[in-house]
Amino acid sequence: MHPSTLSILLLIISLTLTTIPSAASKPEIIRSDAASLSLGSTDYGNIVHDLPAGVAYPSSEKDVVELIRASHALREPFAVAARGRGHSVRGQAMAGGGVVVDMAALGKGKKGRIRIDLEGMYADVGGEQLWVDVLKEAAAVGVAPVSWTDYVYLSVGGTLSNAGISGQAFVHGPQISNVVELDVITGKGEFMTCSSTRNPELFFGVLGGLGQFGIITRARIVLDKAPTRVKWAKLLYSDFTTFTVDQEHLISNNASNYVEGFIVTNENAASDWTSSSPSRKAEVAALLKKQGVLYSIEFVKYYDNYTAATIDQEFDTLLKELKYMSGYNATTDASFVEFINRLGDLDNGTPPLPSHPWLNLFIPKSSIVEFNAGVLAGMLPKLNDPKLNETFGIFIFYPFNRNKWDDRMTAVVPDEEVFYTLAALHTAPQDGYKSIDEFNNEILEFCKSKGLKVKQYLPNIKAKKEWMDHFGTKWETVEKRKAMFDPKNILSPAQRIFN
Numbered sequence: 001m002h003p004s005t006l007s008i009l010l011l012i013i014s015l016t017l018t019t020i021p022s023a024a025s026k027p028e029i030i031r032s033d034a035a036s037l038s039l040g041s042t043d044y045g046n047i048v049h050d051l052p053a054g055v056a057y058p059s060s061e062k063d064v065v066e067l068i069r070a071s072h073a074l075r076e077p078f079a080v081a082a083r084g085r086g087h088s089v090r091g092q093a094m095a096g097g098g099v100v101v102d103m104a105a106l107g108k109g110k111k112g113r114i115r116i117d118l119e120g121m122y123a124d125v126g127g128e129q130l131w132v133d134v135l136k137e138a139a140a141v142g143v144a145p146v147s148w149t150d151y152v153y154l155s156v157g158g159t160l161s162n163a164g165i166s167g168q169a170f171v172h173g174p175q176i177s178n179v180v181e182l183d184v185i186t187g188k189g190e191f192m193t194c195s196s197t198r199n200p201e202l203f204f205g206v207l208g209g210l211g212q213f214g215i216i217t218r219a220r221i222v223l224d225k226a227p228t229r230v231k232w233a234k235l236l237y238s239d240f241t242t243f244t245v246d247q248e249h250l251i252s253n254n255a256s257n258y259v260e261g262f263i264v265t266n267e268n269a270a271s272d273w274t275s276s277s278p279s280r281k282a283e284v285a286a287l288l289k290k291q292g293v294l295y296s297i298e299f300v301k302y303y304d305n306y307t308a309a310t311i312d313q314e315f316d317t318l319l320k321e322l323k324y325m326s327g328y329n330a331t332t333d334a335s336f337v338e339f340i341n342r343l344g345d346l347d348n349g350t351p352p353l354p355s356h357p358w359l360n361l362f363i364p365k366s367s368i369v370e371f372n373a374g375v376l377a378g379m380l381p382k383l384n385d386p387k388l389n390e391t392f393g394i395f396i397f398y399p400f401n402r403n404k405w406d407d408r409m410t411a412v413v414p415d416e417e418v419f420y421t422l423a424a425l426h427t428a429p430q431d432g433y434k435s436i437d438e439f440n441n442e443i444l445e446f447c448k449s450k451g452l453k454v455k456q457y458l459p460n461i462k463a464k465k466e467w468m469d470h471f472g473t474k475w476e477t478v479e480k481r482k483a484m485f486d487p488k489n490i491l492s493p494a495q496r497i498f499n
């Protein structure tokens, strides 16, 4: 569509979408001022910057319905993308030449967008709400969601459009496994309530659906009684097999409440164990020199007033079952809220902001030894070379139980009962991400050449053929649901699946 036609159209829409009758206080729902265009073309990745024609600031679900209907009515519709918190890293919430919907506007100045039901043990939460706010409101009345992300300044609609994973997923499944009902506005502008029994195609489609089938405006999230405190251990390993055997032990016996792991590629990343011990510092340096990487497990056990008397003993029993490097055990005690919100808000940077060319993979258990040799030990240490432009990197590696994932949902995982994630969370200067992208591509090429059946999480895929491979046997269902709920390919075009 010609840009001027779109501008006129946007103007008309912004007038008709007005919900406040008084002309004097009429809010502009779609804006194309510099600040709005900057918001709509920026994300955490700082790699893709695709300008929309305008940004919509809806004050109600009805505004979103009307926006999408206006597009859907056109012979050449314009793109519409929900922007939760813009914490994608490859422009996935952008809509070049179309309209980005600033979801935060839906909740602005409103109370009651997080409603806790203690009888039903669920929270009804606006799709725009941040998980950190759900945490605070729920914990204040002694309850909490059971499945989290490591970082909680993400929107509910944004993580549910991917999966939402962290160290609790082995026992509870990802966040998408802990949602029982949704309100969704489809790509035809229909407002629909859905669950596993009511409009199930939409429900399962939207969960992990990369924004392709509708915009989530409410999610009913499962709650449990909240613990008050956690015991938190970080253990160091020099041997990969011992590390993964212990991780799998921890996810099989449900004795812990959270299990993750990290790949340690330099001495800085080992400071939890070495900062107060020169001899350990020297030992870690020697091991890193010899084998390139070390491995660490982070696990947590929740407790409250009722279990406070026994927690130390239970925790020690669990520690004794694990074969970490002797003495390399750092233990802390924290409140539950401090633990879940351990990373704080990472969005306070000042320009020039770095880029985050991240790669997230799921790896079947049967491939992890080869993956370790080729990628974890074989490639990650190379990032210490300044030529690769990595200014800071975190490498997370931990297992899941597949039976906690629901195959009817759009999210894709490997076809094995236990699979691992590698989150290669790179930071590079804004103009330095290309060397990291090449590095990421080498990882993908290695997996392909060895026939390792890895899947991308938060996928960064461009070609249709690759999307078909990614979805595998789910591709037909994805196409069918797209035709049902967004036949004109209006929604979240920057995922580049259908656009």
Ligand SMILES: Cc1cc2nc3c(=O)[nH]c(=O)nc-3n(C[C@H](O)[C@H](O)[C@H](O)COP(=O)(O)OP(=O)(O)OC[C@H]3O[C@@H](n4cnc5c(N)ncnc54)[C@H](O)[C@@H]3O)c2cc1C
Pocket (backbone or CB within 6 Å): 043, 044, 081, 082, 083, 084, 085, 086, 087, 088, 089, 092, 093, 094, 103, 127, 128, 148, 149, 150, 151, 154, 155, 156, 157, 158, 159, 161, 162, 163, 164, 165, 166, 210, 211, 212, 214, 215, 216, 217, 346, 458, 492, 495
């Ligand atoms: C610092 C950091 C830490 C992270 N940690 C984790 C982690 O531990 N675990 C994990 O699983 N992920 C993690 N992520 C990834 C994160 O879950 C995704 O990037 C997620 O999309 C971010 O949510 P958002 O609200 O910013 O979404 P956005 O980036 O705004 O949107 C993501 C996609 O979802 C669509 N979308 C957004 N809102 C809606 C909605 N309401 N309805 C339908 N579609 C919508 C968008 O159009 C876009 O396609 C992390 C990201 C960052 C930057």
